Amino acid sequence: MAKLKSKWVCQNCGYESFSYLGKCPECSKFSTFVEEIIQDKTEIKSKNSSMNIIKSENSGYTKIRDVKIDKTVRISSKMEEFDRVLGGGFVEGSLILLAGDPGIGKSTLILQAAKNLSEQNKKVLYVCAEESTSQVKIRAERLNANSDNIYLTQQNCLEEIIKQTEELKPDFLVVDSIQSVFSANILSSTGSISQIRECTNIVMRIAKQHNITTIVIGHVTKEGNIAGPKVLEHMVDAVLNFEGERYKTTRILRGIKNRFGAISEVGIFNMEDGGLVEIKNPSELFLSDREINTTSGSTVIPTIEGKRCLLLEIQALTGATPYPNPRRVARGVEYDRLLQILAVLEKRVGLNLSKQDVYINVIGGIEIEEPAADLGIAIAVLTSSRDITTNKETVCMGEIGLSGEIRSVDNLEIRLKEARKMGFKKAVIPYISNQTIKERLDKIGIKLFEVKKIVDAINFIVN
Ligand code: TYD
Numbered sequence: 001m002a003k004l005k006s007k008w009v010c011q012n013c014g015y016e017s018f019s020y021l022g023k024c025p026e027c028s029k030f031s032t033f034v035e036e037i038i039q040d041k042t043e044i045k046s047k048n049s050s051m052n053i054i055k056s057e058n059s060g061y062t063k064i065r066d067v068k069i070d071k072t073v074r075i076s077s078k079m080e081e082f083d084r085v086l087g088g089g090f091v092e093g094s095l096i097l098l099a100g101d102p103g104i105g106k107s108t109l110i111l112q113a114a115k116n117l118s119e120q121n122k123k124v125l126y127v128c129a130e131e132s133t134s135q136v137k138i139r140a141e142r143l144n145a146n147s148d149n150i151y152l153t154q155q156n157c158l159e160e161i162i163k164q165t166e167e168l169k170p171d172f173l174v175v176d177s178i179q180s181v182f183s184a185n186i187l188s189s190t191g192s193i194s195q196i197r198e199c200t201n202i203v204m205r206i207a208k209q210h211n212i213t214t215i216v217i218g219h220v221t222k223e224g225n226i227a228g229p230k231v232l233e234h235m236v237d238a239v240l241n242f243e244g245e246r247y248k249t250t251r252i253l254r255g256i257k258n259r260f261g262a263i264s265e266v267g268i269f270n271m272e273d274g275g276l277v278e279i280k281n282p283s284e285l286f287l288s289d290r291e292i293n294t295t296s297g298s299t300v301i302p303t304i305e306g307k308r309c310l311l312l313e314i315q316a317l318t319g320a321t322p323y324p325n326p327r328r329v330a331r332g333v334e335y336d337r338l339l340q341i342l343a344v345l346e347k348r349v350g351l352n353l354s355k356q357d358v359y360i361n362v363i364g365g366i367e368i369e370e371p372a373a374d375l376g377i378a379i380a381v382l383t384s385s386r387d388i389t390t391n392k393e394t395v396c397m398g399e400i401g402l403s404g405e406i407r408s409v410d411n412l413e414i415r416l417k418e419a420r421k422m423g424f425k426k427a428v429i430p431y432i433s434n435q436t437i438k439e440r441l442d443k444i445g446i447k448l449f450e451v452k453k454i455v456d457a458i459n460f461i462v463n
């Protein structure tokens with residue numbers, strides 16, 4: 001039988017096949033298979049062992065009560081927004097994947113953090129696998145990050161990077177970006193899933209072995225995934241996404257996975273001439289362009305991101321459609337969620353949208369995932385279609401059930417406090433049956449209107 005020399009690997013999930021497949025049976029993506037050379041396993045093993053990077057210190061088992069907890073040492077990035085997403089700073093020896101679209105500001109963020117770390121006497125080795133050292137130096141001058149403790153190396157070869165890391169013994173290692181690094185032991189091309197997986201794996205072992213905090217920068221594919229997302233997410237301790245709209249300067253750092261902190265925390269920045277500036281009061285920024293005399297189809301909702309509350313404006317526009325099938329466009333809101341809310345409005349409120357286009361936009365480029373935003377979306381659509389002006393001093397929140405009932409939301413107190421802080425006077429909230437909770441919320445200093453149905457809510461939000 002002929003010896004197989006190559007395999008086809010799905011570049012999205014890592015599924016392997018001996019022949020080309022148009023659709024991946026594992027992740028159902030199309031045209032993701034790339035041919036890679038099969039290597040002799042013994043060859044890779046011998047090369048790896050010669051690099052002396054696999055070391056198992058622990059052998060045998062221990063009673064759970066006898067296991068000693070390693071003290072986690074945290075190092076602050078001196079950026080409150082960054083630290084928040086990390087769960088209180090970098091955990092020493094952890095491996096962090098920072099992902100985002102090209103040009104969003106990943107290198108800028110890390111160089112700024114490197115500057116702050118170097119000021120705390122931490123040695124940082126910055127691997128410029130994508131840009132030249134002089135390009136990074138130009139950025140560093142812009143950010144005022146010309147520190148004695150930051151070392152640059154223009155290197156793509158992983159084995160060379162490891163050699164330099166072992167020689168310099170830095171506290172922090174930055175690999176910018178993992179897609180541009182290759183291991184000489186792997187035959188497939190740079191940026192392929194086998195290369196990314198292997199390189200991350202080796203970097204991880206080096207990080208753990210020498211207790212070096214490592215930040216790996218990764219690009220996002222056209223579909224919005226980190227290249228080789230599943231394989232990388234399992235390996236690293238934290239995955240942070242850096243997001244933002246192309247023509248806006250607001251940047252959002254989001255924790256997708258974090259072994260040392262809460263996920264779904266966000267850090268908000270503004271990209272300016274001198275680098276990223278932290279936004280300490282994001283609600284103010286997101287509401288700053290709001291019309292003073294609010295028009296129809298605009299509501300403000302308090303939404304929870306991690307541990308904090310952001311006030312966001314939701315806008316809706318409805319109008320007669322020139323198409324046979326009306327259009328539904330949702331920006332910042334899940335499409336299916338919008339369809340469900342529209343269905344409830346049609347059935348329970350009697351709003352006929354079958355000949356109307358509906359556009360929804362969340363200001364600030366934030367994606368709202370929580371159902372507590374349902375009521376805000378519904379009221380925005382309702383007031384736009386009936387051309388009713390909403391009250392500019394009212395916020396609303398509540399999940400909408402299929403029978404048009406308003407269901408409870410969590411963290412009500414945090415939401416109401418943030419609304420009051422931002423100068424809102426009234427809030428439309430789900431009905432509260434518990435009297436003690438009601439009394440506590442009443443003390444916040446914002447007038448509450450409890451509602452059980454969408455139709456009740458509309459009376460309180462109109463001007
Ligand atoms: P960069 O960090 O190179 O992005 P990435 O590493 O994610 O590809 O940032 C690139 C953009 O940021 C570029 O369009 C210029 C802009 N920028 C500023 O606006 N101000 C700054 O101080 C810096 C360094 C960059």
Ligand code: MG
Pocket residue numbers: 103106107108130176
């Ligand atoms: Mg970059």
